Amino acid sequence: MSRFVIFLIPLVVIAAFWAMARYESRTAHDPTHKSYFERNGTTLGIVFIVLVAFWTLLLVVLPYLYMVQESFHPKLPPLQRNGPDDFLTVQQYKSFFVEPSGGDWNTNHMSAFVFSILASVAVTALNFAICYPLAYYMAQAGTAQKVRLLMLALIVPYWINEILRAFSLRLLLASKGLINQAIMGLGLSDTPIDFLGNNTGLYVGLSYAYLLYMVFPLYNAIESLDKNQIEAARDLGAPWWRIHKEIVMPYAKPGIASGCTIVFMLSAGSLAAPQFLGGPRTLWFTSIVYNFFFQTFNWPRGAAYAFILLAACIAFVMLTLRLFKVTLGETIR
Amino acid sequence: MSSRIVMKAMIAFYIFLFFLYLFGPLMVMSATAFNTPNYPQAYPFEGFTLGWFVKLWNHRAMMEGLWNSVIIGLGVVAVSVPVGLAASILMNQIYHRARGVFYLVTVSPVLTPGVIIGISTVIFWKDVFGVTDVTKALFYKGVILSILGQSSFIAAYCLLIIMARLQRFDRAQEEAALDLGASFPQVFWHILLPFLKPALISAGVIAFLSSFENYNTTTFAILADKTLVTVLAGEVRQGTTPALSALAVVIIGLSLIGAIAYEIMKRREEAAAERMKERARMAEREAVPAQMTPSEQFA
Numbered sequence: 001m002s003r004f005v006i007f008l009i010p011l012v013v014i015a016a017f018w019a020m021a022r023y024e025s026r027t028a029h030d031p032t033h034k035s036y037f038e039r040n041g042t043t044l045g046i047v048f049i050v051l052v053a054f055w056t057l058l059l060v061v062l063p064y065l066y067m068v069q070e071s072f073h074p075k076l077p078p079l080q081r082n083g084p085d086d087f088l089t090v091q092q093y094k095s096f097f098v099e100p101s102g103g104d105w106n107t108n109h110m111s112a113f114v115f116s117i118l119a120s121v122a123v124t125a126l127n128f129a130i131c132y133p134l135a136y137y138m139a140q141a142g143t144a145q146k147v148r149l150l151m152l153a154l155i156v157p158y159w160i161n162e163i164l165r166a167f168s169l170r171l172l173l174a175s176k177g178l179i180n181q182a183i184m185g186l187g188l189s190d191t192p193i194d195f196l197g198n199n200t201g202l203y204v205g206l207s208y209a210y211l212l213y214m215v216f217p218l219y220n221a222i223e224s225l226d227k228n229q230i231e232a233a234r235d236l237g238a239p240w241w242r243i244h245k246e247i248v249m250p251y252a253k254p255g256i257a258s259g260c261t262i263v264f265m266l267s268a269g270s271l272a273a274p275q276f277l278g279g280p281r282t283l284w285f286t287s288i289v290y291n292f293f294f295q296t297f298n299w300p301r302g303a304a305y306a307f308i309l310l311a312a313c314i315a316f317v318m319l320t321l322r323l324f325k326v327t328l329g330e331t332i333r
Numbered sequence: 334m335s336s337r338i339v340m341k342a343m344i345a346f347y348i349f350l351f352f353l354y355l356f357g358p359l360m361v362m363s364a365t366a367f368n369t370p371n372y373p374q375a376y377p378f379e380g381f382t383l384g385w386f387v388k389l390w391n392h393r394a395m396m397e398g399l400w401n402s403v404i405i406g407l408g409v410v411a412v413s414v415p416v417g418l419a420a421s422i423l424m425n426q427i428y429h430r431a432r433g434v435f436y437l438v439t440v441s442p443v444l445t446p447g448v449i450i451g452i453s454t455v456i457f458w459k460d461v462f463g464v465t466d467v468t469k470a471l472f473y474k475g476v477i478l479s480i481l482g483q484s485s486f487i488a489a490y491c492l493l494i495i496m497a498r499l500q501r502f503d504r505a506q507e508e509a510a511l512d513l514g515a516s517f518p519q520v521f522w523h524i525l526l527p528f529l530k531p532a533l534i535s536a537g538v539i540a541f542l543s544s545f546e547n548y549n550t551t552t553f554a555i556l557a558d559k560t561l562v563t564v565l566a567g568e569v570r571q572g573t574t575p576a577l578s579a580l581a582v583v584i585i586g587l588s589l590i591g592a593i594a595y596e597i598m599k600r601r602e603e604a605a606a607e608r609m610k611e612r613a614r615m616a617e618r619e620a621v622p623a624q625m626t627p628s629e630q631f632a
């Protein structure tokens with residue numbers, strides 16, 4: 001039953017908004033105001049609404065809601081769905097904490113979850129450290145021509161897809177790879193260092209994959225800062241680190257928040273880097289979800305895990321926004 | 334003064350390192366595409382070969398995947414650009430209190446991990462298309478699901494790009510056209526769309542590129558079919574062959590050509606703008622020879 005209820009929720013919300021709009025137009029009547037259809041014409045008005053409704057309802061809201069309700073069902077063969085065994089249950093969420101068979105704590109999955117989140121935070125911090133100087137240089141020091149060239153140099157590698165970029169790092173970091181050849185050639189070590197096994201590859205891969213998503217928000221934010229402010233601070237004798245701490249960074253806060261949020265979300269949800277660069281014993285949370293779909297075919301449990309990941313990501317974004325005191329609207333631009 | 338030079342050298346060194354990090358792996362990978370050994374190896378360079386490109390060309394699954402990728406890309410452009418356009422127009426007109434919710438709903442796919450979008454797309458459409466056997470046979474296909482799944486967030490990219498330009502649109506133009514007797518569709522087709530054209534084009538390009546290289550959403554939504562990227566992922570998982578490097582070289586080559594073309598176009602545009610300015614200045618001088626601009630007086 002719950003499957004069909006999902007389809008009603010958006011309709012109820014739309015009806016509520018419709019009622020609010022009607023109420024507002026009646027109480028605060030403005031004679032110069034044109035109605036929506038007066039402004040766009042009937043045909044175009046309908047086309048716009050149909051397109052947007054198709055997108056927001058069928059592509060965004062309903063699939064999410066549907067995934068959430070699916071996560072509250074048991075895993076069943078197709079014929080038994082909507083049958084007597086198809087009841088609402090939290091067993092899929094419980095299985096994240098407690099092993100379904102045996103009843104031990106599910107330390108495997110919980111530690112994978114914590115590891116994914118912490119590693120993503122670390123990668124975010126790393127990328128901020130790498131990208132901030134470049135963004136600052138591009139925004140404040142570079143000439144227009146130079147900046148355009150740097151931008152182009154930044155974007156071009158990103159036209160190569162994620163998989164091939166991970167592959168290129170694997171060629172470098174593998175035990176027979178170029179870096180190990182160099183290390184052994186210089187006599188720094190006799191045996192190759194297992195960069196992929198000790199997760200160096202994973203961190204490098206994640207950082208490498210999302211550099212661009214950090215540079216651009218930072219650049220956009222710093223670019224509009226008035227150079228005179230920095231000059232003034234310098235004239236007053238402020239050392240360079242205080243200029244950054246007290247002028248540039250506070251000013252670029254929305255950009256910093258935006259870059260950090262995006263990089264965190266992307267790396268927490270990434271699939272390619274952990275699959276191709278992670279060590280054999282490393283369990284990334286999205287890989288667990290992937291396996292539920294492609295190896296054990298347990299869609300409800302996969303959906304539950306996906307929802308746990310989504311909830312954690314939303315919580316993280318909210319926390320970051322609160323911490324930086326910026327709104328969501330400022331972040332996405 | 335010397336500290337300035339040290340500072341400059343440090344900045345240059347840092348930028349060098351940054352771009353070494355960015356390009357180094359790609360250059361090493363490109364080198365392996367031309368080396369003869371079976372394992373992609375950059376050093377020692379044992380012999381020059383173009384054999385891996387031939388192998389790539391003959392790779393059936395990859396070519397099939399490429400074809401699907403192009404179809405999906407075009408499908409995503411066809412869905413998400415009109416949707417983004419419609420949503421940006423509604424965003425400007427929707428009444429105030431609903432705008433926050435509308436904005437949240439429309440940009441949430443940008444922030445949602447692609448894996449989750451892929452999963453929710455498959456779970457939802459499997460049941461929707463699965464209502465009858467006919468719809469299931471017709472629509473429950475990897476290519477269609479990928480278009481739907483990718484469009485959910487790529488439409489949001491398009492919305493953001495188009496909205497940025499729409500905010501600079503002067504409503505007076507529309508009012509003037511309406512006062513002169515134009516109908517609403519005429520205003521839309523002859524005034525608004527030409528104004529938005531650059532944004533629509535860049536939205537289309539971005540939509541195609543993001544669709545083409547998407548992995549996280551597509552790997553779920555593509556079901557039993559394949560795209561270029563999912564074939565690649567399978568190849569990388571199984572092992573490494575220099576044919577993958579060869580593919581990377583092809584993509585890098587295409588990107589470079591695109592980048593150079595873009596740079597040339599930009600320079601030409603700038604030169605044209607400069608010439609226009611020059612001509613305007615000349616015309617001004619000819620028209621009012623007696624008056625001199627203040628800058629000329631001091632010159």
